Amino acid sequence: MLSPEDNELLTRVGPGTPGGALLRMYWHPISLSREINKESPTKFVRVLGEDLVIFKDKSDRFGLIADKCPHRNASLVYGRVEERGISCVYHGWLMDCDGNIIETPPERNDAIMKNVKTTAYPVQDYLGMIWAYMGPLPVPPMVNYDTLFRADGTRKWLIHNELHANWFQAMENSMDPAHLQVLHQEFIGRGKTAISSTRGFTDDVESFDFYITPYGGLMKHRVYVNGMEDAHPVLFPNILRQGASSQFRVPIDDTHTMHHRLFFYPTEDGSEPEDSFDPEITFEAPIKEDPTKSHPETKFILHSVNAQDQMAWETQGPIANRQSEHLSYSDRGVVLLRRHTKEQIERVQRGEDPIGYQRDPNHALIDTNVDEGVRQIVMSRTHLEGSSRAEIEAAGG
Ligand code: FES
Ligand SMILES: [Fe+2]
The missing domain is CATH 2.102.10.10 (Rieske [2Fe-2S] iron-sulphur domain)
Structure with missing residues (x-):
């Protein structure tokens, strides 16, 4: 549960709002x-x-x-x-x-x-x-994340449907490891069917934990019963780097969000393709019967991992009412993200730089361990027969 005041603080993005001031630093x-x-x-x-x-x-x-x-x-x-x-x-x-x-x-x-x-x-x-x-001067450089600036790979954009919800709901989902085995159970079964649609593949997971990375990202980390692990950082404040993809959630306003996904595929031999910085551009198919409407005036078509996620984010409401929620142990990543974001908002209010903000145009490339993310996808791919590449790539979120 969150107070109405803190909910406002974390979700409002317009000019003059504290949350908007944080987002304007990037x-x-x-x-x-x-x-x-x-x-x-x-x-x-x-x-x-x-x-x-x-x-x-x-x-x-x-x-x-x-x-x-x-x-x-x-x-x-x-x-x-x-x-x-x-x-x-x-x-x-x-x-x-x-x-x-x-x-x-x-x-x-x-x-x-x-x-x-x-x-x-x-x-x-x-x-x-x-x-x-859109922030104060001086204009900072873009942050040198590997997925954006490494030359030894190819890139592709996937432009998602506009999200009819506040950006922070998508970010909370990025710090919510438990939903993967339930919400996305049709796409992660590795050919198996879950023993119960309620539990999904929850029992495949041994544990999960959360921590802050050296570059200021927030990590969610899962350990599976079979010894596999995955770890996906939130590149603060509004990017989820998950496997080969980086998902940018850019607020349009308080209740609408752009969602762009950039894939980066490193070359196996370290070579630098000519079109490395000229990504192919693709678009997600519609995921609602009437894409112009919101719940409950339209119905989601749950044909992909992202459609399932977007259903969850939008049906929470244009801005989720966090007073009526009941958080539990698996929500501690969500709690960490809220606390961390509030702290960064307060830093900006004090005139300090928030985490992840860079002033030096020559700052070193930031390694988000994207190679590890790609390896996880390759491992998963061998088990996910019949799924499209996009589904496989999205299935780790
Ligand atoms: S020049 Fe008159 S409204 Fe733009
Ligand atoms: Fe998800």
Whole structure:
């Protein structure tokens, strides 16, 4: 159980909220880069409760600015891009990628150009994604996680269905080892059927524990009766590295979340493929009868591990009511995540750097032990006959 105050603290993401301030300390993937192109040079995005427009100007620079024009609030989705930025279609105010107003037709107005700026955030085009940093200056570097920056492997994105729930429910699931053997029992049976659908494969697990990694991640670690182990870190605050995949949960607003999964497959001989940083892009099939609706107006199609997870996250409610829950021994990873996240929020409130935040652009590559994650998948794959690769890859969560 969590107090309503702490539930608010952990789940609200908008500007001015403490939880939103924590999330704004990190870079987030907010859109496929290819969706902003010559034919369609603007795209509306809502991120952390802010309505924004990504655009690509005719000098091939990406910008991320407030959707509402600073003149009289028309949407910049309809702006015309030019060499120097984007021009509002209503009266032609021209803004550059940094949010400066550089022209104000129909008449020149130096005072406005000097004094008015629109909200603009730094972006990077990396791995086929636009990444945004929406926090305070100085702009930090992206964190050098192995899955993002190692050159000795190939990558693939899987773009999941939008999650109609608060981001923190997905993160709590990442620290919840017990659900794997119950919720996902159809996909992890290794050809066997569970003795009871209630227990699933719970009895395959000897124990699990949780700890904080040297780079500030939170680990959940399982030991199986047959001696196998798995360990999946949460790369703080909103990435689960599980096997070959890193699952990014990027809040759209308090009750909607983007979910992108990046696979990294190391080469066996350490060679560096040419397309290492040019991932293939794939999309998850719909997982609801009506994907536009939420529970109970639509029904989930539980055809995959991720669909089962998403069903659990969404049916907890747009923001789970944590006053009505009854936590037990297996929820201690969830408790650790809540405590740890609250501590990081308080650090940001005191003006300190939260865990996982990097200031040095030349910081060393962070080894999340992705090779071990890939080995676990290969071991599992030999037992998971009849499952698709995506199911196998997802089955360790
Ligand atoms: S509303 Fe954009 S220029 Fe007037
Ligand atoms: Fe799961």
